[in-house]
Amino acid sequence: MRATLPLSGVELRRHDDPEYPVEDPEFEPYAHQQDLRELFRSSGEFLAVNDSPTGGGKTMSWLAPVIERGEHALAVYPTNALIHDQYNQLTDELDENFPGQGSDVAVLPITADTLRTRYAAEYPDAKTNGERLRALLRTYVYQREDPVLVLTNPDILVMMRRHIYGRTGDPGSRVRQLNEFETVVVDEFHRANRKEQNTLLFSLDEMYDLSEFQCALSKIVLLSATPTTRLxxxxxxxMSAPYHRVTSERETTEERPFDEKPTNGWGAVMPPVDLDVRSASTFDTASELLGEDWDDTEAFARQPGRTVFILDGIHEVDEVYTRLSNALDNRTVVRIDGFHRGDLEEKLDDFDVLVSNSAVEVGIDFSVDRLVFSAPDRASFVQRLGRLRTESEPQLARCYVSSTAAASLSEIEHGGRIPRAQLVETLEDAYHDPQEFESFDWRYSAAEAHHHIERRARDANSERAKGIREEGWERILRHFGGGDPPLTRSDVEAHTDVIDNAVERTLQWYRGGSLQALVYDRTLGADDRIKTYDLFYLLRHGDVEFFSRTGFDEVVPDEHDDDVSHLAPYVTGYCTYDGTIETNDDGYGRSVRLEAISEIYGWLRADDGVDDETRKPRELGGISIDVDPDGADRITSIEHLRDEMCEDLDLLCYAVKKHPRQVKNQYDLGKFLFLYPLTVGDEQWCAALGVDALYLHCAVQESQNAVDLESLGIGL
Incomplete structure (x- = not known):
């Protein structure tokens, strides 16, 4: 099914404001930039959400008042690639728009890689990332008088707040400089999942509520899409901080659609787009692009200007990139994904055709003339379409969506260009939202918070420990205790017991744990030869060979010894990588199947009465694995991985006695919650791993509760 939608552009009103703290006399701020600056000046304490359109200057909305006040600020970005892009953007902004004050501001990009490389050279006596982080911030926060902007990811923020970079029982090892930052900015907050949003909001609320001499945080800025009713x-x-939605009071007068060119005195933040809508299955857009639509694909990419393809899976990126590279001799074709993330600036400067996935979906700044994208859900549709920005002339785009979404979009009636608001309204009906895991809040986020509070209390004296526990419990009730019946301490402790040590090793992290392999990338032109990557993606799609740790050390050149030693403690297996395998006619690679070991038999067969509803998630010490097919793409070295996975795995698991497809359908799970077949004797089960195990457990419990209520005659 195909349809063409002529979409309007989006323009924002500019304002003559000589007092706005940008030194460029021609700069005219938008209303949301003025309003957030006024919050900084008048309130001093707040939680602000800026949901102005993509490309509308959200970065400047917080940067200008922070520079004006000379404060320390910490900006949190969802990906490391975005951190490095924003580092370049912010340093350019400081040079161009704040030449007087900007030269005094230190901008520090902090990721695991920069701590291990860039800052290791600066602090050679520091032996760990935690020691380097403390030394770095001590230098820039305590030993300088000028403002500091720290750019980091949510994992590192949570690790600092929860003292994971320090040592339990040694308060002196904490990253105390975190408490000196007056402002925390979180970019793309709406892209976080439920667990991530809960973790971040609870941590920020706790920091905000500390007395000023303990923590200076007073201003929280979320750069996000329009918040849901739940949020x-x-x-x-x-949240304790007073809440403000920056665009709420003036949104109807400050933003509007335009058809061809923006109005004088207004700025174009999104261009008009002629959108070609086509259908494809999730993770299978490449088959359409390279099959029936190949002539259109090639012609689209050959046009003058810059063309971007944004797809769902790395295997799709690999297929499309390879075909376009071979077909377009006179065009510079580049790829950016989890395996090809180096030389980012050079690629973005030089490309004619860029093939990528979610790695460029948010934030990273580059110009584009035409866009091809897949859209597995509503958020991805809006986000990826938003890569076309800040141009005034109509631009071309093609999207691939499910057949049902394509049908809904094709029914939009229009006599001219379609306002973006009308498109978004249609998308809300076109896409089915998978089940929300509402009970996750009180089952597992409360347990995570309780664990963190207990750690804080253990490190305090008895009087302070009592206050930490009392304040912590009140915060848990505010954030997670709104259900009926009310949440009790015994409820929280019961769920802490369920996951036991997994709270320590999995839930306390921002994203939760996952299985990673240490990869030696042998593909031509690989930028980072040693990297970690999702184990199950490699099993499904990678041309890989696994090794024991000793065997891996023998294969990898000596020049990479330091990288291997640093990353080895965090992975489950070791492999070489030589690209991706070919997918079958349905777009699938290998099939990954888990197999029970004695520990799992003991868990699942503990009692005859144990069923899906009464079984609870459990941390496993090991599990076995098998991969189909048996043909040319068989991973013959799988025994090396099995050896690693059968010992010291420490992985959360939840099992259901049904096939994965049945479970997905029964509990209305989304495409990005992964279930794996689990063989238990001659029975077919399925298993979810890591945080997915907790989500699946919530789905099963919520479904059972709904059945119980219906049996009592209570309507839902």
Whole structure:
């Protein structure tokens, strides 16, 4: 099914404001930039959400008032690639728009890689990332008088706050400089999942509530899409800081559509787009692009200007990139994904055709003339379409969506260009939202928070410990205790017991744990030869060979010894990588199957009465694995991985006695919650791993509770 939608552009009103703290006399701010600056000046303490359109200057909205006030600020970005892009953008902004004050501001990009490389050279006596981080911030926060902007990811923020970079029982090893930052900015907050949003909001609320001499945080800025009703309630009722939605009061007068060219005195933040809508299955857009649509694909990419393809899976990126590279001799074709993330600036400067996935979906700044994208859900559709920005002339785009979404979009009636608001409204009906895991909040986020509070209390004296526990419990009730019946301490402790040590090793992290392999990338032109990557993606799609740790050391050149030693403690297996395998006619690679070992038999067969509803997630010490097919793409070295996975795995698991497809359908799970077949004797089960195990457990429990209520005659 195909349809063409002529979409309007989006323009924002500019304002003559000589007092706005940008030194460029021609700069005219938008209303959301003025309003957030006024919050900084008048309130001093707040939680602000800026949901102005993509390309509308959200970065400047917080940067200008922070520079004006000369404060320390910490900006949190969802990916390391975005951190490095924003580092370049912010340093350019400081040079161009704040030449007087900007030269005094230190901008520090902090990731695991920069701590291990860039800052290791600066602090040679520091032996760990935690020691380097403390030394770095001590230098820039305590030993300088000028403002500091720290750019980091949510994992590192949470690790600093929860003292994971320090040593339990040694308060002196904490990253105390975190407490000196007056402002925390979180970019793309709406892209975080439920567990991530809960972790971040609870941590920021706790920091905000500390007395000023303990923590200076007073201003929280979320750069996000329009908040859902659930999040608005959370901001208003659970967070201590007064909540403000920056665009709410003037959104109807400050933003509007335009058809061809922006109005004088207004700025174009999104261009008009002629959108070609086509259908494809999730993770299978490449088959359409390279099959029936190949002539259109090649012609689209040959046009003058810059063309971007944004797909779902790395295997799709690999297929499309390879075909276009071979077909377009006179065009510079580049790829950016989890395996090809180096030389980012050079690629973005030089490309004619860029093939990527979610790695460039958010934030990273580059110009584009035409866009091809897949859209597995509503958020991805809006985000990826938003890569076309800040141009005034109509631009071309093609999207691939499910057949049902394509049908809904084709029914939009229009006599001219379609306002973006009308498109978004249609998308809300076109896409089915998978089940929300509402009970995750009180089952597992509360347990995670309780664990963190207990760690804080153990490190304090008895009097302070009592206050930490009391304040912590009140915060848990605000954030996670709104259900009926009310949440009790015994409820929280019961769920802490369920996951036991997994709270320590999995839930306390921002994203939760996952299985990673240490990879030696042998593909031509690989930028980072040694990297970690998702184990199950490699098993499904990678041309890989696994090794024991000793065998891996023998294969990898000596020049990479330091990288291997640093990353080895965090991985489950070791492999070489030589690209991706060919997918079958349905777009699938290998099939990954888990197999029970004695520990799993003991768990699943503990009692005859144990069933899906009464079984609880469990941390496993090991599990076995097998991969189909048996043909040319068989991983003959799988025994090396099995050896690693059968010992000291420490992985959360939840098992259901059904085939994965049945479970997905029964509990209305989304495409990005992965279930794996689990063989238990001659029975077919399925298993979810890591945080997915907790989500699946919530789905099963919520479904059972709904059945129980219906049996009692209570309507839902």
């Amino acid at each position: 608005e309630h959370r901001f208003e009722e659970a």
